Amino acid sequence: MQQQLTNLSDKELISRARKQLDREAEGVLMDRYSHLLVAVTIPYLSSQPNLDPNIVFPALLQRLNASLKTQTIYKANEWILHIQKGYLGKPEKNIPFYPSRDGRDLLHIENTVDKAATNIIDRQDLIVRLEQALQRLSADDNALITQFYLENKSFADLTAATGLPREKLRSQLKAAKAKLAKLFMNQGYAK
């Protein structure tokens, strides 16, 4: 059972945990993200010595468990980060997680791409539209995206080429991708 569950996607696990009250699926999901959760929480633990990991993590898991049953979760990683930040930032307040409009756009395009993988006609159509959107992007963003995604350049290569720090580079890439997504979506609506 454990083996089978580990092969399932996040979405599947969440739906199992929710609809079938499958604690095992929930456990697999938590297990999958536990190392990231720990890594993200370590800076807080080191900066605030009053935080006891034996209390923090169970409490975090409890909060995650509670929100798993009630909240709409598009992406497990975003949701976990949101809950973790909420817990460590304002432990008395439980702010529900809700993905932004951009996030949802991105998710929509990802799903479309995923679906098109098995359909040649859809895929061709999607490629044409994506390229059109890419053409309408500003030159800087276009160049960045082309280099990173199409030419397979790594962070190290790009930082060396542009002289920007990795963090900055990442945020630029992220912003460019968001713009591309917006253009693509608007194109879709205009069509």
Added chain:
Amino acid sequence: MQSNKPNNEKVLKIFSAIRCLSRDQLPRYMEGRLTDVERHLVEQHLTDCDLCYDALTALEQEENTERYQDLTNKLQRYVQNSIQPVSHVQKIAQYTRKEKNKENMLAYFWIIAFIGLGVGSVYVLRGHIRNQPPVRIMASSVPQKDSVREEVATGVPLVTAAENNAGTTTTPAPAATPATQTSAKPATTPVHPDSAALKKAAALKALQKKAAADSIRKHTLLQKQADSLKKETADKAAAAKAKEEEKKPDQKPEQKPVQKEKEQAPPPEPAKRETPSTAVNSDEYLYKAAMVYQQQGNLNEAISRYKRIESVSSGKYVEMARYQLAICYRSKGQAGKARRMFKEVIRMDGSMKAAAQQALDSM
């Protein structure tokens, strides 16, 4: 195809979803131990995923990764310990609950089934009792047979037993006395004393025979009862008539109090018969009614009654009716008819055979 438009296909890569970094990918990326393709995929994901990027930066700032490893192990163990056993326990609880429910349902089912069965049987029984008196007669006659076998075997041919008792105080079968006592009164008033004497002797012989062949008699009695069941519908009508007509004889004695004491005796008797149980056989009713007429000297009426019994009923009552019919004919002076009747009785070869033979011989 792919070489023709490599870029085209790659465009889709921008928006392809990639899973978060796994537990061993993270340190390997930090140490630069990934292949180019894998590293590129990780970096693609890192641009999108804040969680992974935050984790990466946090781990890069942390000097020793021991704490990270330790905490991760602990957390995973905690997750496994807290969630999976609980789920197992839950499953067991669910299973036991299901089983319990099943058992409860089964118990309820049987209780309801038994209640239903009980109510149904009571209803059916009541319906039977109300609608089918012959069934009840049979039911009441069976215990009688069991408790007082002698009575059934010997006392049922009312005439013979009764007259036997009337004439001679000493009865061969002491068990037959209760039956004879009840049936004595109507039988003490035969129309012709000579015939009574004949009957006495015949009855004695018959009794002896019956005592010998008691078991055979029981069998025949059972058969007779079965026959009477078959003719149930016909009996019903006859019984109804008999009841109506028996009311008349009850009234008649009051109108003719001048008659002999012997004749006064019978009227209360049928009433007695009626009162103890409504389960008296319809044949018996008819027979008794006819007897009353015969004793009152209304021979024509009696003959018609006996004829009806002869045609409608079965078993011993036919025989007895024929015997009485013969006696009626004889007392009316119709010797030929009487003889024929006696012969018929003899031919039936029943309990009355000897008496009939004797009567025929004396004619």
